Each structure stands twice: as C-alpha cells, then as structure tokens.
Amino acid sequence: MAKKNSYPLIIDSALTLIAEYGLEKTSLSMIAKKSGISKPAIYHYFSSKEVLLDHLFELLFKDYRFEQYFPMDTYTKDNFSRLLTDNGLQLLQEYEENPEALKIINHFIGYSGQNRAYDEKIKLILTEFLDGFQRLLLLGQRLGVIKKGDITAKAQILGLVLDNISSYLLMGIEVESTAVWSQAVSYVMEDD
Amino acid sequence: MAKKNSYPLIIDSALTLIAEYGLEKTSLSMIAKKSGISKPAIYHYFSSKEVLLDHLFELLFKDYRFEQYFPMDTYTKDNFSRLLTDNGLQLLQEYEENPEALKIINHFIGYSGQNRAYDEKIKLILTEFLDGFQRLLLLGQRLGVIKKGDITAKAQILGLVLDNISSYLLMGIEVESTAVWSQAVSYVMEDD
Amino acid sequence: MAKKNSYPLIIDSALTLIAEYGLEKTSLSMIAKKSGISKPAIYHYFSSKEVLLDHLFELLFKDYRFEQYFPMDTYTKDNFSRLLTDNGLQLLQEYEENPEALKIINHFIGYSGQNRAYDEKIKLILTEFLDGFQRLLLLGQRLGVIKKGDITAKAQILGLVLDNISSYLLMGIEVESTAVWSQAVSYVMEDD
Amino acid sequence: MAKKNSYPLIIDSALTLIAEYGLEKTSLSMIAKKSGISKPAIYHYFSSKEVLLDHLFELLFKDYRFEQYFPMDTYTKDNFSRLLTDNGLQLLQEYEENPEALKIINHFIGYSGQNRAYDEKIKLILTEFLDGFQRLLLLGQRLGVIKKGDITAKAQILGLVLDNISSYLLMGIEVESTAVWSQAVSYVMEDD
DNA sequence: TATGAATGAGTGTTCATTCAT
DNA sequence: GATGAATGAACACTCATTCAT
Incomplete structure (x- = not known):
C-alpha cells in the first residue's frame, strides 16, 4: 500500500513501540504489524534490528x-x-x-x-x-x-x-x- | 550432584548473569547452565522467572x-x-x-x-x-x-x-x- | 500431617480434579497439591499415573x-x-x-x-x-x-x-x- | 522444501495425528515432524494451537x-x-x-x-x-x-x-x- | 521495492518420574 | 510411609533472519 512512506513509518512505529515496551521487548514483528510494512521490507531499509536501533539512537541524540x-x-x-x-x-x-x-x-x-x-x-x-x-x-x-x-x-x-x-x-x-x-x-x- | 547448595547457587548465578546481560537477556537456561542446576530444579525454588527476579529485587533493595x-x-x-x-x-x-x-x-x-x-x-x-x-x-x-x-x-x-x-x-x-x-x-x- | 488417610485422600482428590480437568490435564502435581500429599507418597501407593488411573477406572465401573x-x-x-x-x-x-x-x-x-x-x-x-x-x-x-x-x-x-x-x-x-x-x-x- | 502445499499438509497431518492420539496428545512438534513443516511455519498459518483446532472443528462440523x-x-x-x-x-x-x-x-x-x-x-x-x-x-x-x-x-x-x-x-x-x-x-x- | 512463506534457535514452563533421607 | 530436591523430555510459542518471487 504505502509506497514512498515506508521509511518514516518504520521509524515512527519503532519509536512508539520502544517507548512503551523497551528495546528488547519490541520485536520486528511488532514493528511490521504496527507500521503495516512487511518484515523483509524493513530489512530492505535496515539490514538488522541492531542497525535499526543504531539509527534511532543517532536520531535521538543527534x-x-x-x-x-x-x-x-x-x-x-x-x-x-x-x-x-x-x-x-x-x-x-x-x-x-x-x-x-x-x-x-x-x-x-x-x-x-x-x-x-x-x-x-x-x-x-x-x-x-x-x-x-x-x-x-x-x-x-x-x-x-x-x-x-x-x-x-x-x-x-x-x-x-x-x-x-x-x-x-x-x-x-x-x-x-x-x-x-x-x-x-x-x-x-x-x-x- | 549439588545437594544443599542449590538455592544460593541459583541466586549467585542469576546475579552474575544479570549483571552482565541484564534482566531480559538472562534466561533460565543460562542460569541453569551456569549454576549446574536443571531448569525444573530452579522452578522448585522459584515458581517463575518473575518470582525469581522479585526475590533478587527484594534482596538488593532490602x-x-x-x-x-x-x-x-x-x-x-x-x-x-x-x-x-x-x-x-x-x-x-x-x-x-x-x-x-x-x-x-x-x-x-x-x-x-x-x-x-x-x-x-x-x-x-x-x-x-x-x-x-x-x-x-x-x-x-x-x-x-x-x-x-x-x-x-x-x-x-x-x-x-x-x-x-x-x-x-x-x-x-x-x-x-x-x-x-x-x-x-x-x-x-x-x-x- | 495425614497419616492413615492418604490413600482415600488421593483417590478423592484425583476424582474431583479429573471431573473438572479431564484425565490428561490432571497432573500428579495437581493431585499432590489438592490432597496435601507429596508426590513420592502418591507413588508409594500407585507406581505410576497410569496405575492410578487404572485403579480409578476399576472403582468407577466395578x-x-x-x-x-x-x-x-x-x-x-x-x-x-x-x-x-x-x-x-x-x-x-x-x-x-x-x-x-x-x-x-x-x-x-x-x-x-x-x-x-x-x-x-x-x-x-x-x-x-x-x-x-x-x-x-x-x-x-x-x-x-x-x-x-x-x-x-x-x-x-x-x-x-x-x-x-x-x-x-x-x-x-x-x-x-x-x-x-x-x-x-x-x-x-x-x-x- | 514444500512450497505451496504447506497449508493442506498441516491440516492433513493434524487430522491424522488427532485421529490417532487425540487433541491434547497431538503436539505442534508432532504435526511439524509429520508434515515436514517447521513449527514457526505452522504458526504462520495458525496463530496458535487453539486456532488450528478451531479451524479443524469448523471443517469437520460445517x-x-x-x-x-x-x-x-x-x-x-x-x-x-x-x-x-x-x-x-x-x-x-x-x-x-x-x-x-x-x-x-x-x-x-x-x-x-x-x-x-x-x-x-x-x-x-x-x-x-x-x-x-x-x-x-x-x-x-x-x-x-x-x-x-x-x-x-x-x-x-x-x-x-x-x-x-x-x-x-x-x-x-x-x-x-x-x-x-x-x-x-x-x-x-x-x-x- | 516489496512480500508470503519459511526456519533454527531459543523462550518460559510443565510433565511424570526418581533419588537420598 | 513420607518427603524435599532433582531431572530429561516435552510443551506452546516467539525471535531475528532469509529465501524465492
């Protein structure tokens, strides 16, 4: 469905979920479900969960x-x-x-x-x-x-x-x- | 093997592991392995992981x-x-x-x-x-x-x-x- | 605590639990807990769960x-x-x-x-x-x-x-x- | 290995096993083994064992x-x-x-x-x-x-x-x- | 870009059973 | 007769990750 907006959608969903559940209890499945984006698509943007977290970290502390x-x-x-x-x-x-x-x-x-x-x-x-x-x-x-x-x-x-x-x-x-x-x-x- | 020392062994192993890996990444399997005590034996003392953590919490903050x-x-x-x-x-x-x-x-x-x-x-x-x-x-x-x-x-x-x-x-x-x-x-x- | 009454206590507890949970979901732990009799004590009377069930079966259909x-x-x-x-x-x-x-x-x-x-x-x-x-x-x-x-x-x-x-x-x-x-x-x- | 046939394979294996062992003694591991499909793949189709059983129930009584x-x-x-x-x-x-x-x-x-x-x-x-x-x-x-x-x-x-x-x-x-x-x-x- | 389908490894938990006392 | 302590095997389920398309 969403074409160009996948990237920010992933970020937003991840942040919201992390705020509520923390880093470890927030799984990629949860992010995929909340953002409506498939897991492989998330991997297209971030080569691993760790990379995604690193990205969020930079974002927050920049x-x-x-x-x-x-x-x-x-x-x-x-x-x-x-x-x-x-x-x-x-x-x-x-x-x-x-x-x-x-x-x-x-x-x-x-x-x-x-x-x-x-x-x-x-x-x-x-x-x-x-x-x-x-x-x-x-x-x-x-x-x-x-x-x-x-x-x-x-x-x-x-x-x-x-x-x-x-x-x-x-x-x-x-x-x-x-x-x-x-x-x-x-x-x-x-x-x- | 270990007879009377299981209880403190569990506590010690759990504390050591938690110090290193944190609460969530420390699994009962890890505690069992480190303490040399089987998982069901741990459950003999603590009816769940949560109960074990609660116990450690009380111990630390008493x-x-x-x-x-x-x-x-x-x-x-x-x-x-x-x-x-x-x-x-x-x-x-x-x-x-x-x-x-x-x-x-x-x-x-x-x-x-x-x-x-x-x-x-x-x-x-x-x-x-x-x-x-x-x-x-x-x-x-x-x-x-x-x-x-x-x-x-x-x-x-x-x-x-x-x-x-x-x-x-x-x-x-x-x-x-x-x-x-x-x-x-x-x-x-x-x-x- | 209970000295001479263990046997009927086991039977009664087992029957009550089975009526509610069925044969498979009724575990020896549950029977031990309900009857207040330790698991090894139950094994003293019935050499296995199967033997206990057999006994109950006979009792019921006699x-x-x-x-x-x-x-x-x-x-x-x-x-x-x-x-x-x-x-x-x-x-x-x-x-x-x-x-x-x-x-x-x-x-x-x-x-x-x-x-x-x-x-x-x-x-x-x-x-x-x-x-x-x-x-x-x-x-x-x-x-x-x-x-x-x-x-x-x-x-x-x-x-x-x-x-x-x-x-x-x-x-x-x-x-x-x-x-x-x-x-x-x-x-x-x-x-x- | 099996590509498009996982779904019916799961159903068939489950039915066969249930016929022989019953609902409770048929585990997801057994179904996975018999069907040659991994457990997570089964969860891909049925979000829990209960959901799988419900599905079979409907199938049978429809x-x-x-x-x-x-x-x-x-x-x-x-x-x-x-x-x-x-x-x-x-x-x-x-x-x-x-x-x-x-x-x-x-x-x-x-x-x-x-x-x-x-x-x-x-x-x-x-x-x-x-x-x-x-x-x-x-x-x-x-x-x-x-x-x-x-x-x-x-x-x-x-x-x-x-x-x-x-x-x-x-x-x-x-x-x-x-x-x-x-x-x-x-x-x-x-x-x- | 994106997805449905799939997986090995792991989770916490419970089971029937046994051992030493 | 009875117990606390212990265990191997199994349970339902979830994880981060990958593959074919």
Whole structure:
C-alpha cells in the first residue's frame, strides 16, 4: 500500500513501540504489524534490528548537545544568571512536553549497559555536558559573576542535578524542578 | 550432584548473569547452565522467572534505606557537617567496592519502566531518600547549622546529586565524587 | 500431617480434579497439591499415573453391570413393564444425582480411544448391557409380554437409548428422559 | 522444501495425528515432524494451537446439519418411510466409510467437556438433529403416515438411536445398525 | 521495492518420574 | 510411609533472519 512512506513509518512505529515496551521487548514483528510494512521490507531499509536501533539512537541524540541548550556566546555579565536558569528550565520543559522521547532515551541508556557502542556514546554526551558547564562557569568567573572555588565540582553538580531531575520526572517522582534548578544556579553565582 | 547448595547457587548465578546481560537477556537456561542446576530444579525454588527476579529485587533493595546510611539520631550541632559528608562518601564507596551490585540495581531500574511493581518500589526508595534529606536538613536548621532558605530544594539537590554520582560512576564517567559531594554539603551548611 | 488417610485422600482428590480437568490435564502435581500429599507418597501407593488411573477406572465401573440395575429374577409377567421402566429411570436418576461421576466416566470413555485397555473394558460393559436387554426381552417373550419380531434390534434400541440419554444429560442437552424411556419401553411391550 | 502445499499438509497431518492420539496428545512438534513443516511455519498459518483446532472443528462440523441428511422437502406420503430409513442408513454408511473422521469428531466431543466453545457448538448440532426429527415427524403426522402419540419423545428416540449407533460403531461394538435403524423407523410409522 | 512463506534457535514452563533421607 | 530436591523430555510459542518471487 504505502509506497514512498515506508521509511518514516518504520521509524515512527519503532519509536512508539520502544517507548512503551523497551528495546528488547519490541520485536520486528511488532514493528511490521504496527507500521503495516512487511518484515523483509524493513530489512530492505535496515539490514538488522541492531542497525535499526543504531539509527534511532543517532536520531535521538543527534541534537542533544550542550551548546544547543546553553549557547555560550549569548552569555554576558548581566544576563548570566537569568540565562543559565532559563536555559536549564527550557531543557527540562522540553522533556516534560515530550515524555515519550525521554522514555525512549531512557531505554537506550538502560540498554547501554549491554552495548558498548551506546555506552561510549552516552558517556560522551554526558561528559560533554559536564565539560560544557565547566567552560560556562569559567566564562562566568572571567565575567566576575561566578564564585571562586572548585569550579569543576560546581559544574559537575549542575550537570548531575539537571540530568537527574529529568530522570526523576520520568519516573514520576515529584521534584520541584524549577526551584531545585534555580537554587542550584544561585549556588554557583556570586552573591549580588 | 549439588545437594544443599542449590538455592544460593541459583541466586549467585542469576546475579552474575544479570549483571552482565541484564534482566531480559538472562534466561533460565543460562542460569541453569551456569549454576549446574536443571531448569525444573530452579522452578522448585522459584515458581517463575518473575518470582525469581522479585526475590533478587527484594534482596538488593532490602537495606537500601536513608536511615541505614544517614542515621539521624547520631547527628549533633558539632558533627553535622562531617557526618553528612562522611555518610554520603560511605555510600558512594560501597558502590565503588561492589560495582556488580550497582550494575544489577541499574538493570532493575531500567526494567522498572516496564514493570509497575518495580517502578513503584524504586520510586518509594528514591522518594524516601529525598524526604530523609529534608528531615535531616530541618534538624540541622533547628541545631542552627543549616542555612535558612528553601529547605526542600536543597534536600532534593543533595538527593539528586548523590544518586546521580553513583549512576555516573557506574557508567564509567569520571566525576570527582568526593569533591562534588563535599561541595554539595558545604553549600547547604551555614558558613562558619 | 495425614497419616492413615492418604490413600482415600488421593483417590478423592484425583476424582474431583479429573471431573473438572479431564484425565490428561490432571497432573500428579495437581493431585499432590489438592490432597496435601507429596508426590513420592502418591507413588508409594500407585507406581505410576497410569496405575492410578487404572485403579480409578476399576472403582468407577466395578458395579456398572446390567444385573445391578435390571435384576432379571425379579421380573414377572405382571410387573415386567413397570419394572423395566422403573429400573431404567432409576439408572438415569443415579446419574442425575451424581453428575460428577458421569463426568469422570465420560472422560475415561473419551480417553479410551487412545488406550486399548480401557477401550476393551468399556466395550465389554456396553456389550453386556446390550446382551442383558436381549436376555430380558427373551424372558419377556417367554412370559408373553413382549412383542414378536426382531428381539436383537429392539434390545439394542433400548441399550442405545438408555446409554445416550445419559450422554445428552451430561452435555446439558434437554431430553425428556422419562417420557423417552417410557416410550421406548412401551414400544417393545405387547399391547395390553 | 514444500512450497505451496504447506497449508493442506498441516491440516492433513493434524487430522491424522488427532485421529490417532487425540487433541491434547497431538503436539505442534508432532504435526511439524509429520508434515515436514517447521513449527514457526505452522504458526504462520495458525496463530496458535487453539486456532488450528478451531479451524479443524469448523471443517469437520460445517456440513453436519439435519437438512443435509434428511431433506424435508423431498418427503411425501408415499416415500416417507423409505426415505427416513434410507437417509439414516446413508448417514451411518458415511461414517463407516470414513472412520477416521468419526474418530476425530469423537475426540472433539470428548474435549468439549473442557472447552466451552466446542461444548456449545456440539450441543447446538445435536439439538438441531433432535428438532429436525421432531419437525419431520410433525410433517409425517400431517401426511397421515406417523402414529399419533408423544411426537417429541419419538423424535428424540430417533435422534438418540442414530447418534449412538455411530458411537458404538466407532468403539467397535457390534450393533446391527441397519436392522436397528429400520426398527426404530417402523416404530414411529403408522402401521400399514 | 516489496512480500508470503519459511526456519533454527531459543523462550518460559510443565510433565511424570526418581533419588537420598 | 513420607518427603524435599532433582531431572530429561516435552510443551506452546516467539525471535531475528532469509529465501524465492
């Protein structure tokens, strides 16, 4: 039936199913059934289930970069505190608005324990966020808005808090995300 | 062959395999093979794979309680800062010393997305830690060693940071756990 | 727990379970569970499941004999019609009062297709009923109360009807058993 | 290997095996082995063993209707007795010529005790035969060829006898089917 | 591009039966 | 008499994958 739309159909169906059932319990049969596309046709696009998953992985994490959410060149002495707060809240809001994506991401993270490739990439991404916060705080220090003291530790606290707020949100644990992130930000800022 | 040791053999083999392959990819056949015990013998002890997993879950999370790591009745005005720091580092060190347990716990957390029962229990445990920190900070406030200000947010920061440090350790992401936790603690303390 | 009562407990549990689940779906585990007797203990009394079933078979069919229901030596010229009717209705009533037994019997009959031994014995029992009716009708003929004509066919009609009424009752098909049996009897009797 | 013939091969193998071993003892592995078709290929056609059995059930009972054997619109005053006799004998002969089908049918009937769906359908079929005979006898009465008296009971006798003759034939019990059925018919007919 | 048909290997689970005590 | 522990064989079923068309 569907001629030209098979590819996105496969992607969509796979993502929806993975969000609900996870990576391992989502079988190619399920994807074929949901998308209305035959299994061999899926193999035409993706030479194995693993390749399909890899593709989804890239899709999901492609734009998940520190600079995407915290564009350093926009930070100034005056807007530093506000931007840092807002950018973080923006990131959290994106997750709240699209919990399905967060679910899928979490399935990949859970699966990464058994898959070297994902493991490495996820480590890279998270590390890049930690480094990003460190660079940002160093900039703040130069601008004179960030307290002296262990910059690395403070950057890591920001990274750990922001990352884990979304995990808790996903699990449905009630965290006062706005208050928590604001507190964390004000903690690293020089008192006015 | 093995007579009285079947039960612990099953548990051990299951834990080892789950640490490596995860909950779903660890099959009863694998457990049977590794433990040298036949599949029906496993069913003699656990009426289903699910029951076995439940048992392991309870085993792992039984003693994971806030009071276990942060015994509130030992906290005084004088030792507050030191105890809070040490207790947290103690928790982190336990994980570093037993990374396999952490791996398994993480597999259960990953699986909880597809299993209501685990989901609820894990939420309970994490929530209890957040609440524990809140009670502890309130005590500190009464003792005059904790800064005024949003206690809830601060407690959640402590919880989120401590929890996520272990996740990052598990993933092999280098975080300066000691420095980070010390910083987080000093942040909530009244300046001396 | 149970010391001296194991044997009848096994029998009772087995019969109850077979009535509900049939011969094949009733496992020794089920019998052990229901009776509260361990499987090896059951093997102490019955060297195999087959032996247990054989025993139950004998128990059920021991008293199922034509003479049991139609005692020929009580039949006279005067009571012939009434006795033939009443004895048949008596047999049907027994089944209606104890449908569980009928169910079990039916399971054995169904199973007999795969078991030579049961097959032979059930054939014997049914044949004996057919022969019984034939002997009875011959007696009636000598007494002058039974019509001339094909005695064998008439006897077989009686046997087939009586046997199948109980089958239909078991299946829950509404047959007017009393009217049907009375009609069948009056059919073979000489008109008064 | 086998390309287009898998479907009938499965059906045939299943029927043959069920005739010999019954519904429960016939496993999908047996069917796969006998048909030379892999188990997953069987699942390609039938989504479960139950669905396969349902299909066979429908196949077997599809044409087993009263009108199929006793077409009422062909009955007249003159041919009534002969037709009723011949049609019944025809039905019996079909069974004698295809004892395997009868065996399978009997397995389904035996299994119906544990399966509501089959139970209901079989009851329906047998009830329809009883009703059919009743309608037929009422017609005969209007034509003046059937004795007055309890029509329902007589119809049920015909149904019970005809049905049970085939059961006895299946079991290998010697019944004089022709004589018995002829007698049963002449019993309900008005004497000439 | 796409499909119906097919498969080897594996899943969790249950069976009747046996062994040591 | 009775039991907990154990087993080989089988069960219905699903998996990712491939082949011929």
